[in-house]
Amino acid sequence: MNRRTLHIAHLFPDLLNLYADRGNILTLTQRLRWRGFSVEVHEVTHRDVPRLSAYDLILLGGGSDREQGIVAEYLKGYKAELKAAIEDGLPVLAICGGYQLLGAYYQLPNGEKLPGLDILNMYTSAGVGLPRLIGNVAIETPDAGIVMGFENHGGRTVHEHEPLGKVLHGHGNDGASGFEGVRYHNVWGTYIHGPLLPKNPRLADVVLTTALQYAGVKEPLEPLDDELENQARQAFLKLRMPEVETSVPSL
Numbered sequence: 001m002n003r004r005t006l007h008i009a010h011l012f013p014d015l016l017n018l019y020a021d022r023g024n025i026l027t028l029t030q031r032l033r034w035r036g037f038s039v040e041v042h043e044v045t046h047r048d049v050p051r052l053s054a055y056d057l058i059l060l061g062g063g064s065d066r067e068q069g070i071v072a073e074y075l076k077g078y079k080a081e082l083k084a085a086i087e088d089g090l091p092v093l094a095i096c097g098g099y100q101l102l103g104a105y106y107q108l109p110n111g112e113k114l115p116g117l118d119i120l121n122m123y124t125s126a127g128v129g130l131p132r133l134i135g136n137v138a139i140e141t142p143d144a145g146i147v148m149g150f151e152n153h154g155g156r157t158v159h160e161h162e163p164l165g166k167v168l169h170g171h172g173n174d175g176a177s178g179f180e181g182v183r184y185h186n187v188w189g190t191y192i193h194g195p196l197l198p199k200n201p202r203l204a205d206v207v208l209t210t211a212l213q214y215a216g217v218k219e220p221l222e223p224l225d226d227e228l229e230n231q232a233r234q235a236f237l238k239l240r241m242p243e244v245e246t247s248v249p250s251l
């Protein structure tokens with residue numbers, strides 16, 4: 001049954017794709033197809049003009065400092081348009097470098113500030129002489145249970161919005177607050193790679209449900225059999241974060 005085509009924009013697939021962040025697109029696409037939806041993925045590079053009104057969901061992946069600089073420069077021209085779309089409910093999943101770009105700035109270890117989109121009241125600073133925050137991470141979220149993956153960032157992010165979740169293992173936003181990521185309107189910002197969504201099917205469905213609502217689809221998402229994904233999650237916790245595995249009642 002072909003109910004509706006969902007339009008997903010992958011911004012800068014050539015620049016922001018650390019740790020296979022494009023796996024998030026594959027997961028979203030496949031979970032929609034299994035349910036009879038068709039999907040169109042728009043790969044928008046820095047040579048293209050984004051058509052924000054044509055998208056139901058945007059993915060911004062992570063990147064190195066150099067690549068973030070190129071993207072920050074390009075996005076300057078679309079700042080107001082993107083801010084208005086987000087305030088209007090456009091769903092955006094932003095990972096690591098992409099997450100940092102939604103704030104006022106990202107200050108590099110050499111002191112240079114890359115201006116962000118200034119959509120979120122938030123800033124990121126790598127600090128001088130501070131270690132990178134690297135390793136496996138698990139957080140507790142209100143609507144997607146335990147979300148797990150891998151983080152590797154020099155930037156420390158500070159904001160007073162709602163976080164995506166509470167850190168159970170790893171560093172999170174700044175290694176000190178105990179919080180990870182951000183939730184703002186229909187924006188999910190996080191430091192978690194993995195890629196994020198293959199490891200966290202509940203979160204994938206929260207994102208998809210929101211995108212479908214934004215696209216005007218009223219029917220609820222049919223459940224999928226996530227038995228294999230859940231076994232992989234359990235094994236990952238057992239092997240890498242055993243204290244989390246024993247402390248949570250269910251995934």
Ligand code: GLN
Binds near residue numbers: 154
């Ligand atoms: N370059 C940024 C940092 O180190 C983001 C890294 C990333 O996207 N993994 O903080």
